Amino acid sequence: MEDELEQKIKDVMGAVFEISVDKIDAESSIDNIDLWDSMGHIKLILSLEKDFGIQFNGGEVIEMVKYSKIKEIIEDKTKST
Amino acid sequence: MSEKMKFNVFIKGKNVDLVVLDEEVVEKTDWFNWFNDEESTVHMIHHYYPNTRAKQLVFYKDEIENNPKKLQVGIFHKKDKVLIGVISLNDIDFLNRNCKTGAIIGVKKYRKIFCYLEAYTLLLKHAFEQLNINKISDVSISKDVADFLIKTVGFKLEGIRRNELYMNGKYVDLYLIGLLKEEFYKGGYDNIKIPSDEVMG
Numbered sequence: 001m002e003d004e005l006e007q008k009i010k011d012v013m014g015a016v017f018e019i020s021v022d023k024i025d026a027e028s029s030i031d032n033i034d035l036w037d038s039m040g041h042i043k044l045i046l047s048l049e050k051d052f053g054i055q056f057n058g059g060e061v062i063e064m065v066k067y068s069k070i071k072e073i074i075e076d077k078t079k080s081t
Numbered sequence: 082m083s084e085k086m087k088f089n090v091f092i093k094g095k096n097v098d099l100v101v102l103d104e105e106v107v108e109k110t111d112w113f114n115w116f117n118d119e120e121s122t123v124h125m126i127h128h129y130y131p132n133t134r135a136k137q138l139v140f141y142k143d144e145i146e147n148n149p150k151k152l153q154v155g156i157f158h159k160k161d162k163v164l165i166g167v168i169s170l171n172d173i174d175f176l177n178r179n180c181k182t183g184a185i186i187g188v189k190k191y192r193k194i195f196c197y198l199e200a201y202t203l204l205l206k207h208a209f210e211q212l213n214i215n216k217i218s219d220v221s222i223s224k225d226v227a228d229f230l231i232k233t234v235g236f237k238l239e240g241i242r243r244n245e246l247y248m249n250g251k252y253v254d255l256y257l258i259g260l261l262k263e264e265f266y267k268g269g270y271d272n273i274k275i276p277s278d279e280v281m282g
Contacts, residue, residue: 030193037192039124042229058233062198 005078009071012051016044029066041065052078086110088157088164094203097196099154102145102167104138106155110164113137115187124223125185126246149173152212156184156200158191165191168200170208170217178215180208198233205234209262217260222246227256235264 007021013028014021017035030036036044045061048054048070054077056064064070086109088100106112113134115121122128145153153169166186173180184201186192208214219236221227230236236258244252 037189038186038194038197039192039223039225041194042225045232046225046228056232058235061229061233062195065194 005074006071008051009048009067009074012047013044013067013070016040016047024067026068036065048074054078086164088155090157091154092203092207094159094199096159097165097199097203098157098159099168099200099203099207100157100164102141102153102155104141106164107134107138107141111187112155112164112167115166115185118187120189121185121187121192123249124221124226126222126248127185149175152204152207154204156186156196158196163188163191165196166200168204170204170212170214173212173214178213179218180212180214181218181220202234205260205265209265215262217265219258219260221256221258222248222253224254224256227258230258234260235267236260237264 010021010024013019013024013033017033017040019033019035030041033040041064045056045064049056052074054074056073056077060073064073086105088098088106090098091101092099102112113132113136116127116132119128144151150173151169151171152173153167155164156166156168157163158165165188166184168184169182171181171183182201182204184197186197205217208217218239219230221230227236227238231238237260238256239259240257242255242257245255246253
């Protein structure tokens with residue numbers, strides 16, 4: 001069962017990259033989503049921060065280029081808050 | 082084309098090198114044409130008049146070749162052996178130790194965040210450590226881009242020029258950001274660990 005956090009991440013990614021949420025899975029990354037360019041990445045990071053009410057540091061921003069890594073980082077951050 | 086050219090490396094990076102620009106680069110690459118592409122220039126203060134190879138050569142001769150106030154280099158993708166963009170330090174002021182920056186990733190495939198960030202940090206490091214620059218300024222018509230550079234590289238927001246430019250049918254604000262040498266090393270440079278090529282896209 002997909003939890004609320006995963007659905008929320010996929011909703012943000014779907015909106016930013018203009019793709020159906022159904023097409024986002026564990027393998028989704030900067031390599032296989034067309035609109036995930038520099039501007040797309042910037043929009044994604046800022047949208048995730050806004051929707052989850054958290055802040056990413058520079059190192060995390062660089063690492064967040066795969067759905068699985070995004071989920072891992074947000075899980076860690078939301079657990080500790 | 083650029084794949085067959087030999088580029089002279091000026092600054093070595095992990096996934097991209099910063100390479101010397103010369104007349105051959107103007108003649109044999111698509112550099113001039115990047116400024117004709119609406120998509121490449123959507124966030125830039127460009128795309129007002131068409132650019133040509135001849136105009137690019139004049140720009141190179143007049144603005145780059147023997148100009149100590151401007152340092153412009155190419156961004157060369159090491160794995161694919163292709164020139165993907167250019168990046169520069171502009172208006173270098175050796176009295177007050179400051180300058181401005183500018184960059185374009187012209188080849189769409191490489192418009193990923195790492196190519197830009199790696200090239201950007203390589204050039205900033207060169208400015209601070211070799212040219213003894215104390216402060217670098219940048220501008221953006223995108224609040225998102227300004228916020229991102231503040232977050233990742235350590236820039237500070239210094240002001241907003243309201244309705245400064247007319248672009249895409251409307252007046253837009255210009256975000257002014259600045260970076261001191263100590264801010265780069267304290268807030269930005271240590272956090273920017275550029276990953277290897279596998280995840281670059």
